[in-house]
Amino acid sequence: MGLFGILLGLSLLVWLAYRGWSVLLLAPAAALLAAAFAQEPLLAHWTQTFMGSAARFIAQFFPLFLLGALFGKLMEDSGCVSSIARWMTGALGTQRAMLAVVLAGAAVTYGGVSLFVAFFVLAPMAQALFREAGIPRRLMPAAIALGTTTFTMSAMPGTPSIQNAIPMPFFATTPFAAPGLGLVATAVMLGFGLWWLARQEARARAAGEGFGDTTPAPVQAAADDPLVRERATVAREFDPAEIRRSAATQEGPPVLLAALPLVVVVGVNLLMTALVLPRLDAGFLAEPRWGGTSLSAVAGVWSVATALAAAILVLLVLNGRRLPSVRASMDAGANAAVLPVFAVASLVGFGAVVAALPAFAGVRDWVLGIGGGPLVSLAVATNVLAALTGSASGGLTIALQALGPTYMELAAATGLDPGLMHRVAVIGAGTLDSLPHNGAVVTLLAVCGTTHRQSYLDIVVVCIVGALLALGVVIVAGSLVGSF
Template sequence: MGLSGILLALGLLIWLAYRGWSVLLVAPAAAALAAALSGEPPLASWTQPFMAGAARFIAQFFPLFLLGAVFGKLMEASGSALAIARGLTARLGRERAVLSVVLACAVLTYGGVSLFVVAFAVAPVAAALFREADIPRRLIPAAIALGAFTFTMTALPGTPAIQNAIPMPYFGTTPWAAPGVGVLAAAVMLGFGLWWLRRAEAAARRAGEGFGGEGRTGAKADEEELREHATTVDSFDPAELAHGGRAREGDLPPTWLAALPILVVVGVNLAVTALVLPRLDAGWLAEERWGGTTLQAVGGVWAVLIGLIAAILVIALANLRRLPGLRGCLDAGANAAVLPALNTASQVGFGAVVAGLPAFAAVRDGLLELGGGPLVSLAVATNVLAGITGSASGGLTIALEALGGNYAALAAERGIDPALMHRIAAIATGGLDALPHNGAVITLLAITGVTHREGYRHIAMVAIAGPLLSLVVAILAGALLGGF
């Protein structure tokens, strides 16, 4: 009954999350059900392994959620995100409308701006551009998804996305782990996605299909609908976008100034990783009061945090006149971090309970013995769990919480570069996470006013098929060439 109980609990988690139930309630309920059906005490499972797993995740990663959300809110409120989107699309022109939208989203998300902030900023720009180019409105969500949900989130080295940060404590790596493998995978995702969207655009033109109805693209999506589906978001609570105010439409910063904080995030992150951390004597971290850790385990997170702090200072100082109220923006950003962090932590707590059940040993052994070695096993485990939870960060953390020690040991035993394990794990978070019940997918469709029936097929191709193809390429390249 143990394995059946785990599967039943997973099914309950998926179904209720898709129906809009809060993961904060669903995850402990599903964990208690799995424990009870396995003959374990459900209440103790909730208050002990569940809360211990959730607390560890919050302790490790809440600073990233907090600073990332504050930075995203300041980019939105100052008008910087909109200025970058307009600047890029104006330079590339309507004949490259799809590419313009993809690159605008990619620049913003690689610079650390939450995909939800990007979607709200870019959607009206994309609508205007697609209308002018007479490209079907139903392709807007896929163009945004390609730029915001895929290669900048998981593959490109140095990205401050939480999906790139989670593997660092488990493998002792940095945000720049296996840069060659990451760039190769990113090129496959981007190339495949652009090929598909060009193909879809050409097919629409042959059929005489133009932009179509206005829908709700560029307008405010229903707040209650967004609030309902925000229960599964894992980077920014979209309900906070309405708080803190924003710059006046005619007072946007110039494109170069808007892009400066993004350059600061990437540049400072790289400088700290390559120049500062290697010179640091941090033996004192081994003391009990500092958690008995090592610089290798926490240095990667520190590099991203320092980059975000520097960027927040730059954007605040450069846009004091444009920001409607600095304190209100900071408060809204801080509040936007809480729900995603707790959502993901609850999913991690669920994973901690399941990982401790006797029946899970068979699942663990089966995954570890998959043909193809640890890289294939890690990729399958992460992708499947991301698909089940509808969350890239949730699936990755559950996989590493349950099996991270095993994978680290296997990597050492077989001479696999930990940086390669990091990059494969991060890339594997993209793919099945974008199934229809994913909170980001649902929110994106709500923002753009496109239904699942109209737009999801194209989202699936650019955000599932492309990333899965790139994962295969990354594994093959890593197996042949190592973590280059």
């Protein structure tokens, strides 16, 4: 009955979340349902297990949600994202429209701009570029997704995405874990995705298919859609409802000034990881007043948080005068982080309750018994949980909370590099999370004005198939030659 309760709770969570119910309500209800079938104390699981785990997630990662959302909103309202996208599309021209959209998305998201901010800025530009180039509108979502939701989220060394930060406390790693393998995975995802999009563009031209419906991209409608909001907030660290809560400048800065904050994110992140934190005397962290932790457990979060804070400061100094209202932009950015972090924390709380039930031992043994070694079983666990929850960050945290200590023991026993496990876990979480119910997919289709029927197949190929290929390459290479 315990296993049936787990499956029933998870099924109801997935089904009702897809229908637009709030995860803030569904997650504790599903957790209590699973606990009831296991005849476990309900109130204790709610207040101690569920809330304790959710609170730890918020305490650990809210700084990154807050600073990431704030940075993204300031980059949007100051015109920096638009300036970078315009420069990229202008430099490559309509003859390379597909590449221009992909690289523009990659540049801003690798530099720390929130995924949803990139969606809402890139969609109108991609529409204008695709219309001029005669590329079908239905290919817009896949092109934007390739640049924003694949390699810059899970593979690029040092990426400040929340998904890349989640394994760091579990594996004592940094944002630059397994950098060589991350670059290999990036090449696979980018190369395969561009090949597929070029193939689809060529087929459309041969068939005489043009851009199609010229209706403007429904950006405002998507931002105001409550169903989009409910699904989106468990997928990424930005609440779409805050997109239009502050005004953006009509004239962005020159591209060099626009791009400098992105360079600061990457540079400060690397500097903190490689030079500053390794030299820091952090023995005081072992004291009870600091939680009895260690530098390795917090260094990754500190690196990314410092990088984002430095970039925000640089942005305000260089481009703050362009903001119509600094306070309105900062308020909107801060507010945009609240619902996503609580939504993901609720998923994490659900996972903690499930992991605490006696029946979960059988699930854990099944996962660890998957053939192919610990890397394969870790990839399967993060894939499945990200797919079921529709959230890479939620699925990844649930998997690592339940199985992270076990994998660290396996790493110590077998000599497996935790950095390799970090990279496999993050790439694994960024594959099947792009199923139809994923909030990023729903939001992107709404912003571009297309449907699942028109555009989802291409999203599957560039986001799921490409990521699975990259994951397979990383696992094989890591198993043969180790981490690099």
